[in-house]
Amino acid sequence: MASPRYTTPMTTRRDLLAFAATSLAAPAFAATPLPLTSAFPQKRAMLRLRSTPPLLETPFETFREGVFTPNDRFFVRWHYPFPTDVNPRAHRLRITGAVKRPLALSLADLARLPRVQIAAVNQCAGNGRALFAPRVPGAQWGNGAMGNALWEGVRLRDVLDLAGVTGKAVAVRASGLDQPATEAPDFAKSLAIDHARDGEVMLAWAMNGEALPLLNGFPLRLVVPGWYSTYWVKMLDHLEVLDRPDDGYWMAKAYLGPVGDAADVAPGTSDFPKAPVGPMRPRAFITNVAAGARLPARPLLPLSGIAMGGDTGLRGVELSGDGGASWQPAQLGPDLGRYGFRRWQGAVPVRAGATNLMARANNANGLVQPLQQNWNPSGYTRWGVEPVPVEII
Amino acid sequence: MRWLAALILLTAATPVPRAAISVSLPDEDGVFSDLPGAPADAMNENCLGCHSAAMVTRQPRLTEKQWADTVAKMRTVYKAPIDPAADAAIIKWVTTAQAD
Numbered sequence: 001m002a003s004p005r006y007t008t009p010m011t012t013r014r015d016l017l018a019f020a021a022t023s024l025a026a027p028a029f030a031a032t033p034l035p036l037t038s039a040f041p042q043k044r045a046m047l048r049l050r051s052t053p054p055l056l057e058t059p060f061e062t063f064r065e066g067v068f069t070p071n072d073r074f075f076v077r078w079h080y081p082f083p084t085d086v087n088p089r090a091h092r093l094r095i096t097g098a099v100k101r102p103l104a105l106s107l108a109d110l111a112r113l114p115r116v117q118i119a120a121v122n123q124c125a126g127n128g129r130a131l132f133a134p135r136v137p138g139a140q141w142g143n144g145a146m147g148n149a150l151w152e153g154v155r156l157r158d159v160l161d162l163a164g165v166t167g168k169a170v171a172v173r174a175s176g177l178d179q180p181a182t183e184a185p186d187f188a189k190s191l192a193i194d195h196a197r198d199g200e201v202m203l204a205w206a207m208n209g210e211a212l213p214l215l216n217g218f219p220l221r222l223v224v225p226g227w228y229s230t231y232w233v234k235m236l237d238h239l240e241v242l243d244r245p246d247d248g249y250w251m252a253k254a255y256l257g258p259v260g261d262a263a264d265v266a267p268g269t270s271d272f273p274k275a276p277v278g279p280m281r282p283r284a285f286i287t288n289v290a291a292g293a294r295l296p297a298r299p300l301l302p303l304s305g306i307a308m309g310g311d312t313g314l315r316g317v318e319l320s321g322d323g324g325a326s327w328q329p330a331q332l333g334p335d336l337g338r339y340g341f342r343r344w345q346g347a348v349p350v351r352a353g354a355t356n357l358m359a360r361a362n363n364a365n366g367l368v369q370p371l372q373q374n375w376n377p378s379g380y381t382r383w384g385v386e387p388v389p390v391e392i393i
Numbered sequence: 394m395r396w397l398a399a400l401i402l403l404t405a406a407t408p409v410p411r412a413a414i415s416v417s418l419p420d421e422d423g424v425f426s427d428l429p430g431a432p433a434d435a436m437n438e439n440c441l442g443c444h445s446a447a448m449v450t451r452q453p454r455l456t457e458k459q460w461a462d463t464v465a466k467m468r469t470v471y472k473a474p475i476d477p478a479a480d481a482a483i484i485k486w487v488t489t490a491q492a493d
Binding site: 034035039041042048049051052053055084087088089107108110111115117130137152180182184185205206210211212219253 | 463
Protein backbone atom coordinates (compact mmCIF):
# COMPACT_ATOMS: atom_id res chain seq x y z
CA MET A 1 0.00 0.00 0.00
CA ALA A 2 1.67 3.21 -1.14
CA SER A 3 0.42 6.18 0.81
CA PRO A 4 1.68 9.72 1.10
CA ARG A 5 1.00 9.53 4.82
CA TYR A 6 3.69 6.98 5.52
CA THR A 7 7.12 5.98 4.30
CA THR A 8 8.15 2.35 4.48
CA PRO A 9 11.80 1.71 3.74
CA MET A 10 12.36 -1.32 1.60
CA THR A 11 15.78 -2.83 1.91
CA THR A 12 16.80 -4.49 -1.30
CA ARG A 13 19.30 -7.26 -1.69
CA ARG A 14 21.51 -4.82 -3.57
CA ASP A 15 21.43 -2.46 -0.57
CA LEU A 16 22.44 -5.29 1.71
CA LEU A 17 25.27 -6.42 -0.49
CA ALA A 18 26.51 -2.85 -0.85
CA PHE A 19 26.28 -2.57 2.89
CA ALA A 20 28.41 -5.69 3.18
CA ALA A 21 31.42 -3.91 1.79
CA THR A 22 31.42 -1.44 4.65
CA SER A 23 30.37 -3.53 7.58
CA LEU A 24 31.39 -6.40 9.73
CA ALA A 25 29.97 -9.73 8.72
CA ALA A 26 27.50 -11.45 10.99
CA PRO A 27 29.05 -14.08 13.24
CA ALA A 28 28.55 -17.59 11.90
CA PHE A 29 26.48 -19.03 14.71
CA ALA A 30 26.20 -17.12 17.88
CA ALA A 31 26.44 -18.87 21.21
CA THR A 32 27.44 -15.56 22.74
CA PRO A 33 25.04 -13.41 24.78
CA LEU A 34 22.76 -11.14 22.81
CA PRO A 35 24.47 -7.86 21.89
CA LEU A 36 23.26 -4.62 23.46
CA THR A 37 22.38 -1.86 21.03
CA SER A 38 21.46 1.80 21.48
CA ALA A 39 21.10 2.43 17.75
CA PHE A 40 17.30 2.17 17.56
CA PRO A 41 15.14 5.31 17.65
CA GLN A 42 13.47 6.26 20.93
CA LYS A 43 15.23 3.36 22.70
CA ARG A 44 18.06 3.15 25.17
CA ALA A 45 20.20 0.02 25.34
CA MET A 46 18.26 -3.05 24.22
CA LEU A 47 19.21 -6.65 23.53
CA ARG A 48 19.26 -7.17 19.78
CA LEU A 49 17.83 -10.50 18.61
CA ARG A 50 17.46 -9.28 15.04
CA SER A 51 17.98 -5.94 13.38
CA THR A 52 15.39 -6.16 10.55
CA PRO A 53 12.46 -6.25 11.16
CA PRO A 54 13.51 -5.38 14.68
CA LEU A 55 13.36 -7.85 17.56
CA LEU A 56 14.63 -6.01 20.64
CA GLU A 57 14.49 -7.45 24.15
CA THR A 58 14.28 -5.53 27.42
CA PRO A 59 17.46 -6.13 29.48
CA PHE A 60 16.23 -8.02 32.53
CA GLU A 61 17.78 -5.60 35.05
CA THR A 62 15.14 -3.11 33.85
CA PHE A 63 12.67 -5.06 35.99
CA ARG A 64 14.59 -4.53 39.22
CA GLU A 65 12.67 -1.41 40.17
CA GLY A 66 9.09 -0.20 39.87
CA VAL A 67 6.20 -1.89 38.13
CA PHE A 68 6.12 0.11 34.90
CA THR A 69 8.60 -0.62 32.13
CA PRO A 70 10.07 2.59 30.65
CA ASN A 71 8.97 3.26 27.07
CA ASP A 72 12.59 3.52 25.95
CA ARG A 73 13.32 0.04 27.32
CA PHE A 74 10.04 -1.60 26.22
CA PHE A 75 10.55 -4.67 24.00
CA VAL A 76 10.00 -4.50 20.25
CA ARG A 77 8.68 -7.17 17.92
CA TRP A 78 7.77 -6.76 14.22
CA HIS A 79 7.00 -9.46 11.67
CA TYR A 80 7.10 -7.21 8.58
CA PRO A 81 8.43 -3.83 7.42
CA PHE A 82 6.54 -0.82 8.76
CA PRO A 83 6.52 2.93 8.06
CA THR A 84 9.32 5.00 9.51
CA ASP A 85 7.52 8.30 8.83
CA VAL A 86 4.11 8.61 10.45
CA ASN A 87 1.96 11.71 10.59
CA PRO A 88 -0.67 11.17 13.29
CA ARG A 89 -2.86 13.99 11.98
CA ALA A 90 -3.22 12.16 8.68
CA HIS A 91 -3.67 8.73 10.26
CA ARG A 92 -7.07 7.10 9.77
CA LEU A 93 -8.61 4.05 11.42
CA ARG A 94 -10.99 2.35 8.97
CA ILE A 95 -13.88 0.32 10.36
CA THR A 96 -15.44 -1.95 7.75
CA GLY A 97 -17.31 -5.22 7.40
CA ALA A 98 -20.43 -6.13 9.37
CA VAL A 99 -21.19 -2.58 10.47
CA LYS A 100 -24.06 -0.21 9.74
CA ARG A 101 -21.78 2.75 9.01
CA PRO A 102 -18.28 2.10 7.66
CA LEU A 103 -16.00 4.80 9.06
CA ALA A 104 -12.55 6.29 8.74
CA LEU A 105 -11.73 7.92 12.06
CA SER A 106 -8.93 10.35 12.84
CA LEU A 107 -7.20 10.41 16.20
CA ALA A 108 -9.12 13.62 16.92
CA ASP A 109 -12.35 11.69 16.30
CA LEU A 110 -11.24 9.01 18.77
CA ALA A 111 -10.30 11.67 21.32
CA ARG A 112 -13.97 12.69 21.58
CA LEU A 113 -14.85 9.30 23.09
CA PRO A 114 -14.60 8.66 26.85
CA ARG A 115 -10.95 8.27 27.85
CA VAL A 116 -9.77 5.21 29.74
CA GLN A 117 -6.49 3.94 31.11
CA ILE A 118 -5.34 0.56 32.35
CA ALA A 119 -2.14 -0.95 33.68
CA ALA A 120 -1.45 -4.10 31.70
CA VAL A 121 1.42 -6.42 30.89
CA ASN A 122 2.23 -6.79 27.22
CA GLN A 123 4.02 -10.12 26.81
CA CYS A 124 5.09 -11.90 23.64
CA ALA A 125 3.68 -15.42 23.30
CA GLY A 126 7.29 -16.49 22.70
CA ASN A 127 8.71 -14.82 25.81
CA GLY A 128 11.38 -17.17 27.21
CA ARG A 129 11.59 -19.31 24.04
CA ALA A 130 15.40 -19.36 24.16
CA LEU A 131 15.15 -21.10 27.53
CA PHE A 132 13.14 -24.06 26.20
CA ALA A 133 14.81 -27.43 26.66
CA PRO A 134 15.09 -28.98 24.18
CA ARG A 135 15.57 -25.77 22.19
CA VAL A 136 13.05 -24.75 19.53
CA PRO A 137 13.42 -22.52 16.45
CA GLY A 138 11.94 -19.03 16.36
CA ALA A 139 12.80 -15.64 17.84
CA GLN A 140 15.20 -16.50 20.65
CA TRP A 141 13.77 -14.39 23.46
CA GLY A 142 14.97 -14.59 27.02
CA ASN A 143 12.38 -13.42 29.55
CA GLY A 144 12.57 -9.77 28.48
CA ALA A 145 9.87 -9.90 25.78
CA MET A 146 7.43 -8.41 28.27
CA GLY A 147 6.67 -5.07 29.83
CA ASN A 148 4.03 -3.36 31.90
CA ALA A 149 2.68 0.06 31.00
CA LEU A 150 -0.16 2.39 31.85
CA TRP A 151 -2.08 2.45 28.56
CA GLU A 152 -4.32 5.39 27.68
CA GLY A 153 -6.94 5.72 24.99
CA VAL A 154 -10.53 4.70 24.33
CA ARG A 155 -12.55 1.51 24.58
CA LEU A 156 -12.78 -0.65 21.48
CA ARG A 157 -16.48 -1.11 22.34
CA ASP A 158 -17.12 2.62 22.07
CA VAL A 159 -15.30 2.77 18.72
CA LEU A 160 -17.30 -0.16 17.37
CA ASP A 161 -20.52 1.46 18.55
CA LEU A 162 -19.77 4.51 16.39
CA ALA A 163 -19.89 2.22 13.37
CA GLY A 164 -22.79 0.13 14.69
CA VAL A 165 -21.94 -3.57 14.69
CA THR A 166 -24.64 -5.66 12.99
CA GLY A 167 -26.24 -8.77 14.48
CA LYS A 168 -24.14 -10.94 12.19
CA ALA A 169 -20.84 -9.93 13.78
CA VAL A 170 -18.71 -12.84 14.98
CA ALA A 171 -15.22 -11.37 15.37
CA VAL A 172 -13.21 -8.19 14.94
CA ARG A 173 -10.03 -8.42 12.88
CA ALA A 174 -7.35 -5.81 13.51
CA SER A 175 -4.45 -4.93 11.24
CA GLY A 176 -1.85 -2.20 11.05
CA LEU A 177 0.47 -0.37 8.69
CA ASP A 178 3.10 -3.12 8.55
CA GLN A 179 3.30 -4.83 5.17
CA PRO A 180 5.24 -7.90 4.05
CA ALA A 181 8.00 -7.42 1.50
CA THR A 182 6.54 -10.37 -0.42
CA GLU A 183 3.06 -11.80 -1.09
CA ALA A 184 3.08 -13.24 2.45
CA PRO A 185 -0.20 -13.02 4.38
CA ASP A 186 -0.94 -9.59 5.85
CA PHE A 187 -0.53 -9.54 9.63
CA ALA A 188 -4.02 -9.45 11.14
CA LYS A 189 -5.40 -10.80 14.43
CA SER A 190 -8.97 -11.33 15.57
CA LEU A 191 -10.91 -11.24 18.78
CA ALA A 192 -14.34 -12.81 19.27
CA ILE A 193 -17.00 -10.08 19.16
CA ASP A 194 -17.89 -10.46 22.85
CA HIS A 195 -14.22 -10.11 23.80
CA ALA A 196 -13.81 -7.07 21.55
CA ARG A 197 -16.84 -5.48 23.23
CA ASP A 198 -15.98 -6.39 26.84
CA GLY A 199 -15.11 -2.79 27.75
CA GLU A 200 -11.50 -3.67 28.64
CA VAL A 201 -9.99 -4.06 25.18
CA MET A 202 -8.90 -0.61 24.13
CA LEU A 203 -7.19 1.48 21.49
CA ALA A 204 -4.23 3.27 23.04
CA TRP A 205 -2.25 6.25 21.76
CA ALA A 206 -0.25 6.71 24.97
CA MET A 207 1.77 4.52 27.30
CA ASN A 208 3.16 5.70 30.61
CA GLY A 209 1.91 9.23 29.91
CA GLU A 210 3.58 9.71 26.52
CA ALA A 211 2.85 8.95 22.89
CA LEU A 212 3.73 5.40 21.87
CA PRO A 213 7.29 5.06 20.57
CA LEU A 214 7.17 4.40 16.83
CA LEU A 215 8.64 0.95 17.39
CA ASN A 216 5.82 0.16 19.84
CA GLY A 217 3.05 1.07 17.40
CA PHE A 218 2.79 4.85 17.02
CA PRO A 219 0.30 6.40 16.67
CA LEU A 220 -2.29 3.82 17.82
CA ARG A 221 -2.34 0.23 18.96
CA LEU A 222 -4.76 -2.32 20.30
CA VAL A 223 -4.45 -3.20 23.99
CA VAL A 224 -5.90 -6.58 24.99
CA PRO A 225 -5.45 -6.82 28.76
CA GLY A 226 -4.51 -10.30 29.96
CA TRP A 227 -3.80 -11.64 26.47
CA TYR A 228 -0.48 -12.17 24.71
CA SER A 229 0.83 -9.28 22.66
CA THR A 230 0.28 -10.94 19.30
CA TYR A 231 -3.24 -9.46 19.57
CA TRP A 232 -2.01 -5.96 20.49
CA VAL A 233 -1.85 -4.87 16.86
CA LYS A 234 0.54 -1.94 16.34
CA MET A 235 0.10 1.08 14.02
CA LEU A 236 -3.56 0.06 13.98
CA ASP A 237 -5.35 1.34 10.85
CA HIS A 238 -8.11 -1.19 10.14
CA LEU A 239 -10.82 -2.93 12.11
CA GLU A 240 -12.83 -5.38 10.06
CA VAL A 241 -15.96 -6.76 11.69
CA LEU A 242 -16.31 -10.34 10.45
CA ASP A 243 -19.54 -12.31 10.05
CA ARG A 244 -17.55 -15.57 10.19
CA PRO A 245 -14.58 -16.89 12.14
CA ASP A 246 -11.21 -15.57 10.94
CA ASP A 247 -9.60 -18.22 8.74
CA GLY A 248 -6.58 -16.03 7.92
CA TYR A 249 -3.04 -17.36 8.31
CA TRP A 250 -2.22 -15.46 11.50
CA MET A 251 -5.25 -16.87 13.33
CA ALA A 252 -5.72 -20.30 11.71
CA LYS A 253 -2.10 -21.38 11.16
CA ALA A 254 0.29 -19.24 13.18
CA TYR A 255 0.44 -18.63 16.93
CA LEU A 256 -1.20 -21.97 17.72
CA GLY A 257 -0.31 -23.68 20.99
CA PRO A 258 -1.52 -26.75 22.86
CA VAL A 259 -5.14 -26.57 24.02
CA GLY A 260 -5.43 -25.89 27.75
CA ASP A 261 -3.70 -23.91 30.47
CA ALA A 262 -0.65 -26.18 30.80
CA ALA A 263 0.47 -25.64 27.18
CA ASP A 264 2.72 -28.62 27.71
CA VAL A 265 3.41 -31.57 25.42
CA ALA A 266 6.17 -34.18 25.41
CA PRO A 267 9.31 -32.82 23.72
CA GLY A 268 9.39 -33.83 20.09
CA THR A 269 5.59 -34.03 19.84
CA SER A 270 3.97 -32.11 17.00
CA ASP A 271 0.61 -33.84 16.65
CA PHE A 272 -1.69 -32.58 19.42
CA PRO A 273 -4.87 -30.48 19.69
CA LYS A 274 -4.02 -26.85 19.00
CA ALA A 275 -5.73 -23.51 19.50
CA PRO A 276 -4.72 -19.88 19.06
CA VAL A 277 -2.65 -18.64 22.00
CA GLY A 278 -4.83 -16.30 24.06
CA PRO A 279 -4.94 -15.68 27.80
CA MET A 280 -1.70 -15.27 29.74
CA ARG A 281 -0.75 -17.33 32.81
CA PRO A 282 0.65 -16.25 36.18
CA ARG A 283 4.41 -15.71 36.32
CA ALA A 284 6.82 -14.49 38.99
CA PHE A 285 10.41 -13.34 38.58
CA ILE A 286 13.15 -12.80 41.13
CA THR A 287 14.84 -9.50 40.27
CA ASN A 288 17.30 -8.87 43.15
CA VAL A 289 19.51 -11.95 42.65
CA ALA A 290 21.07 -12.98 39.35
CA ALA A 291 21.63 -16.57 38.26
CA GLY A 292 25.08 -17.78 39.25
CA ALA A 293 25.41 -15.34 42.13
CA ARG A 294 27.66 -16.30 45.06
CA LEU A 295 26.00 -15.01 48.19
CA PRO A 296 27.31 -14.86 51.77
CA ALA A 297 25.57 -17.20 54.19
CA ARG A 298 22.92 -15.59 56.40
CA PRO A 299 19.90 -16.95 58.24
CA LEU A 300 17.41 -15.34 55.89
CA LEU A 301 18.09 -14.30 52.30
CA PRO A 302 15.97 -11.34 51.15
CA LEU A 303 14.25 -11.82 47.80
CA SER A 304 12.25 -9.36 45.74
CA GLY A 305 10.78 -9.23 42.29
CA ILE A 306 7.74 -8.82 40.09
CA ALA A 307 4.77 -11.02 39.32
CA MET A 308 1.69 -11.05 37.13
CA GLY A 309 -1.59 -12.92 37.37
CA GLY A 310 -2.08 -13.35 33.62
CA ASP A 311 -5.68 -12.91 32.47
CA THR A 312 -6.86 -12.29 36.02
CA GLY A 313 -5.47 -10.83 39.21
CA LEU A 314 -2.39 -12.11 40.98
CA ARG A 315 -3.42 -13.86 44.21
CA GLY A 316 -0.08 -14.67 45.77
CA VAL A 317 3.61 -15.38 45.39
CA GLU A 318 5.46 -18.08 47.32
CA LEU A 319 9.21 -18.25 47.76
CA SER A 320 11.65 -21.11 48.20
CA GLY A 321 15.33 -21.07 49.09
CA ASP A 322 15.74 -24.84 48.83
CA GLY A 323 14.72 -25.66 45.28
CA GLY A 324 11.03 -26.04 46.01
CA ALA A 325 11.19 -28.29 49.10
CA SER A 326 9.66 -25.62 51.33
CA TRP A 327 7.75 -22.45 50.57
CA GLN A 328 6.83 -19.23 52.33
CA PRO A 329 4.52 -16.45 51.23
CA ALA A 330 5.90 -13.21 49.83
CA GLN A 331 4.42 -9.85 50.72
CA LEU A 332 2.74 -8.23 47.72
CA GLY A 333 3.20 -4.58 46.82
CA PRO A 334 0.41 -2.20 45.73
CA ASP A 335 -2.20 -3.45 43.26
CA LEU A 336 -2.35 -1.03 40.32
CA GLY A 337 -4.67 -3.20 38.28
CA ARG A 338 -5.23 -6.90 37.86
CA TYR A 339 -3.44 -7.12 34.50
CA GLY A 340 -0.26 -5.33 35.55
CA PHE A 341 2.88 -6.31 37.38
CA ARG A 342 2.96 -6.23 41.16
CA ARG A 343 6.13 -6.09 43.15
CA TRP A 344 6.71 -8.60 45.92
CA GLN A 345 9.29 -9.11 48.65
CA GLY A 346 10.18 -11.69 51.25
CA ALA A 347 13.00 -13.75 52.70
CA VAL A 348 13.89 -17.42 52.65
CA PRO A 349 16.10 -19.55 54.87
CA VAL A 350 19.16 -20.84 53.01
CA ARG A 351 21.96 -23.24 53.80
CA ALA A 352 25.55 -23.21 52.55
CA GLY A 353 26.09 -24.77 49.15
CA ALA A 354 24.43 -24.71 45.76
CA THR A 355 20.68 -24.17 45.66
CA ASN A 356 17.87 -22.95 43.45
CA LEU A 357 15.94 -19.88 44.56
CA MET A 358 12.33 -19.86 43.37
CA ALA A 359 9.30 -17.60 43.22
CA ARG A 360 5.93 -19.16 42.34
CA ALA A 361 2.88 -17.09 41.43
CA ASN A 362 -0.77 -18.08 41.60
CA ASN A 363 -3.78 -16.19 40.32
CA ALA A 364 -7.41 -15.53 41.19
CA ASN A 365 -8.52 -18.44 38.98
CA GLY A 366 -6.46 -20.84 41.11
CA LEU A 367 -3.81 -21.34 38.45
CA VAL A 368 -0.40 -22.02 40.04
CA GLN A 369 2.91 -21.93 38.18
CA PRO A 370 4.18 -25.48 37.60
CA LEU A 371 7.58 -26.43 39.02
CA GLN A 372 8.50 -28.14 35.78
CA GLN A 373 8.62 -25.96 32.69
CA ASN A 374 6.09 -26.54 29.95
CA TRP A 375 7.29 -27.43 26.45
CA ASN A 376 5.73 -27.13 23.01
CA PRO A 377 7.34 -27.08 19.57
CA SER A 378 6.67 -23.41 18.83
CA GLY A 379 8.06 -22.20 22.15
CA TYR A 380 4.87 -20.48 23.29
CA THR A 381 3.44 -19.53 26.68
CA ARG A 382 6.34 -20.49 28.93
CA TRP A 383 5.05 -20.11 32.47
CA GLY A 384 6.80 -22.55 34.80
CA VAL A 385 8.76 -21.42 37.83
CA GLU A 386 12.12 -19.89 36.82
CA PRO A 387 14.76 -21.26 39.22
CA VAL A 388 17.67 -18.96 40.00
CA PRO A 389 20.73 -21.11 40.71
CA VAL A 390 23.06 -19.59 43.32
CA GLU A 391 25.80 -20.66 45.67
CA ILE A 392 25.62 -19.76 49.34
CA ILE A 393 29.18 -19.42 50.69
CA MET B 394 -9.49 -3.01 46.22
CA ARG B 395 -11.17 -4.32 43.12
CA TRP B 396 -11.93 -0.91 41.66
CA LEU B 397 -8.42 -0.76 40.33
CA ALA B 398 -9.03 -3.78 38.20
CA ALA B 399 -11.50 -1.93 36.03
CA LEU B 400 -10.74 0.69 33.46
CA ILE B 401 -10.48 4.09 35.03
CA LEU B 402 -12.08 7.12 33.44
CA LEU B 403 -9.57 9.88 33.15
CA THR B 404 -9.85 13.46 34.19
CA ALA B 405 -6.35 14.55 33.16
CA ALA B 406 -5.37 12.66 30.04
CA THR B 407 -2.49 12.46 27.61
CA PRO B 408 -3.63 14.18 24.40
CA VAL B 409 -3.63 12.32 21.11
CA PRO B 410 -0.29 12.81 19.34
CA ARG B 411 -0.12 15.57 16.73
CA ALA B 412 3.56 15.75 15.87
CA ALA B 413 4.82 13.50 13.08
CA ILE B 414 7.58 11.04 13.80
CA SER B 415 10.34 10.26 11.35
CA VAL B 416 13.02 7.77 12.27
CA SER B 417 15.73 5.80 10.58
CA LEU B 418 16.42 2.19 11.43
CA PRO B 419 19.90 0.71 11.63
CA ASP B 420 20.95 -2.56 10.06
CA GLU B 421 23.42 -3.91 12.55
CA ASP B 422 23.41 -7.58 11.63
CA GLY B 423 25.70 -7.45 8.59
CA VAL B 424 25.85 -10.24 6.04
CA PHE B 425 26.69 -13.93 6.07
CA SER B 426 30.36 -14.69 5.64
CA ASP B 427 32.00 -17.44 3.63
CA LEU B 428 32.91 -20.52 5.62
CA PRO B 429 35.39 -23.24 4.69
CA GLY B 430 33.60 -25.36 2.11
CA ALA B 431 30.43 -23.29 2.40
CA PRO B 432 30.31 -20.04 0.45
CA ALA B 433 27.74 -17.53 1.70
CA ASP B 434 26.51 -16.29 -1.69
CA ALA B 435 23.29 -18.32 -1.61
CA MET B 436 22.57 -17.07 1.91
CA ASN B 437 23.16 -13.44 1.05
CA GLU B 438 21.12 -13.63 -2.14
CA ASN B 439 18.14 -15.54 -0.74
CA CYS B 440 17.93 -15.01 3.02
CA LEU B 441 18.14 -11.24 3.51
CA GLY B 442 15.11 -10.00 1.59
CA CYS B 443 12.70 -10.37 4.52
CA HIS B 444 14.96 -10.43 7.60
CA SER B 445 18.49 -9.62 8.61
CA ALA B 446 21.19 -12.21 9.25
CA ALA B 447 20.72 -12.71 12.98
CA MET B 448 17.35 -14.37 12.39
CA VAL B 449 19.40 -17.28 11.04
CA THR B 450 22.57 -17.06 13.10
CA ARG B 451 20.71 -16.75 16.41
CA GLN B 452 18.79 -19.99 15.94
CA PRO B 453 19.62 -22.96 18.11
CA ARG B 454 21.32 -25.95 16.52
CA LEU B 455 18.80 -27.49 14.13
CA THR B 456 18.89 -30.71 12.16
CA GLU B 457 19.34 -30.70 8.39
CA LYS B 458 15.65 -31.61 8.07
CA GLN B 459 14.61 -28.74 10.35
CA TRP B 460 16.60 -26.34 8.19
CA ALA B 461 15.10 -27.77 5.01
CA ASP B 462 11.62 -27.40 6.53
CA THR B 463 12.45 -23.81 7.46
CA VAL B 464 13.53 -22.97 3.91
CA ALA B 465 10.35 -24.61 2.59
CA LYS B 466 8.22 -22.57 5.04
CA MET B 467 9.88 -19.34 3.94
CA ARG B 468 9.07 -20.21 0.35
CA THR B 469 5.52 -21.55 0.71
CA VAL B 470 4.14 -19.54 3.64
CA TYR B 471 6.06 -16.28 3.40
CA LYS B 472 6.43 -16.35 -0.41
CA ALA B 473 10.17 -15.72 -0.26
CA PRO B 474 11.56 -15.87 -3.83
CA ILE B 475 14.20 -18.45 -2.95
CA ASP B 476 15.76 -20.08 -5.99
CA PRO B 477 15.22 -23.85 -5.55
CA ALA B 478 18.68 -24.34 -7.03
CA ALA B 479 20.06 -22.52 -3.98
CA ASP B 480 18.54 -24.86 -1.38
CA ALA B 481 21.54 -27.19 -1.21
CA ALA B 482 23.99 -24.31 -0.74
CA ILE B 483 21.76 -22.75 1.95
CA ILE B 484 21.50 -26.00 3.90
CA LYS B 485 25.24 -26.54 3.50
CA TRP B 486 26.02 -23.09 4.92
CA VAL B 487 23.74 -23.29 7.96
CA THR B 488 24.78 -26.80 8.89
CA THR B 489 28.45 -25.90 8.45
CA ALA B 490 28.06 -22.72 10.47
CA GLN B 491 26.35 -24.38 13.40
CA ALA B 492 28.94 -27.16 13.50
CA ASP B 493 31.53 -24.63 14.75
